[in-house]
Amino acid sequence: QTQPESLAQAWQGIFKVGAAISPGQVMYGGTLIEQQFNIIVAENAMKAGSLARAGEGQYDFTTADAMVDWALAHKVAVRGHTLVWHNQSVDWMFDDGHGGTAKREVVVARLRKYIHDVVGHFRGRVFAWDVVNEAFVPDEPGTEQVKGWRSSAFYQVIGPEFIALAFQFAHEADPQALLFYNDYSTEHPAKHQMILALIRDLQAKGIPIHGIGHQSHYTIAQPADFKVLEQHIVDIGKLGLTNHITELDISLHRDIKVSSADDATPELLALQAQRYSDLFAMCARQRDKVSAVLTWGISDAGSWLRQWPQARFDAPLLFDDDMEPKPAFDALIKLGKAS
Numbered sequence: 001q002t003q004p005e006s007l008a009q010a011w012q013g014i015f016k017v018g019a020a021i022s023p024g025q026v027m028y029g030g031t032l033i034e035q036q037f038n039i040i041v042a043e044n045a046m047k048a049g050s051l052a053r054a055g056e057g058q059y060d061f062t063t064a065d066a067m068v069d070w071a072l073a074h075k076v077a078v079r080g081h082t083l084v085w086h087n088q089s090v091d092w093m094f095d096d097g098h099g100g101t102a103k104r105e106v107v108v109a110r111l112r113k114y115i116h117d118v119v120g121h122f123r124g125r126v127f128a129w130d131v132v133n134e135a136f137v138p139d140e141p142g143t144e145q146v147k148g149w150r151s152s153a154f155y156q157v158i159g160p161e162f163i164a165l166a167f168q169f170a171h172e173a174d175p176q177a178l179l180f181y182n183d184y185s186t187e188h189p190a191k192h193q194m195i196l197a198l199i200r201d202l203q204a205k206g207i208p209i210h211g212i213g214h215q216s217h218y219t220i221a222q223p224a225d226f227k228v229l230e231q232h233i234v235d236i237g238k239l240g241l242t243n244h245i246t247e248l249d250i251s252l253h254r255d256i257k258v259s260s261a262d263d264a265t266p267e268l269l270a271l272q273a274q275r276y277s278d279l280f281a282m283c284a285r286q287r288d289k290v291s292a293v294l295t296w297g298i299s300d301a302g303s304w305l306r307q308w309p310q311a312r313f314d315a316p317l318l319f320d321d322d323m324e325p326k327p328a329f330d331a332l333i334k335l336g337k338a339s
């Protein structure tokens with residue numbers, strides 16, 4: 001029996017290839033992960049709601065440590081996701097203990113301690129952090145926002161400086177770690193402008209920012225050439241930062257209804273393979289500016305899209321429900337070897 005080909009090997013020397021994983025996947029046998037990927041990120045295990053649910057200064061690193069230790073023992077690099085996010089956050093950070101909101105300086109001190117503790121705990125093991133996730137919403141009219149900023153608790157209590165503070169605290173805790181701002185829809189011009197403004201602002205203040213994470217949750221209806229995203233990656237590279245594709249998936253949904261596995265026709269899967277190839281080809285063209293590409297999950301069965309916005313069918317990843325490689329996987333192996 002021949003060994004299946006490896007994505008990480010096919011793309012060796014171009015950029016790292018990886019996936020978001022959940023604890024069970026390494027604890028009950030990480031063979032496929034080890035074989036296919038040279039970088040991982042925890043899908044949920046390193047968010048504040050997972051690490052510090054019990055209260056200030058009360059951490060449970062057990063699950064995250066097991067994943068990180070497993071990865072490093074298998075020569076797989078680890079991204080950290082995510083230090084500051086409005087979702088899967090912890091209420092104690094903003095609580096004044098009397099049913100109201102704590103003062104700004106109290107919240108800043110708690111944020112400092114949280115970031116120092118968490119980044120410090122993983123210092124030397126997690127090489128890159130999504131320091132802040134999804135702070136800008138200029139293209140989402142339905143979302144509560146102030147001048148394009150998401151009106152999160154961090155924004156409301158601290159103000160826009162919460163980003164600079166978070167990056168500063170992360171740098172203090174691990175001066176070697178690469179620090180990223182991560183967001184979805186980074187191909188939208190208004191969001192891109194806000195990201196460029198953030199980079200310039202941090203650079204002017206002397207606060208390190210090393211990369212931008214492009215979540216890249218797409219549907220197969222997404223334009224195939226990814227031209228706009230490519231230009232944005234170039235712009236970011238010109239400011240001296242690297243780019244990671246951090247949460248890639250390509251949903252089968254477009255204008256057609258996909259409601260069961262029967263709808264995942266060979267034609268649709270071939271189109272999905274083409275979209276994956278187009279994105280990877282763009283990243284290969286910009287290999288000096290793109291240093292990692294990670295999918296958001298491994299097998300279709302475990303994708304967040306199966307739960308969002310409600311329980312439904314989708315098949316957005318590279319491996320099917322039985323962990324068998326899909327046409328998109330085969331296309332990426334071929335493309336990587338040719339690149």
Ligand code: G3I
Pocket residue numbers: 043044087088133215247304
């Ligand atoms: O852990 C609890 C479990 O104890 C409980 O029994 C169960 C009941 O619903 O919920 C479990 O928590 C769920 C968690 O995933 C772990 O499975 C949460 O309800 C669920 O909301 C959470 O969803 C995650 C989501 O972030 C949270 O907003 C998804 O798995 C995860 O894929 C998704 O990831 C985000 C990125 O972090 C940021 N970018 C967008 C991306 C997709 O939304």
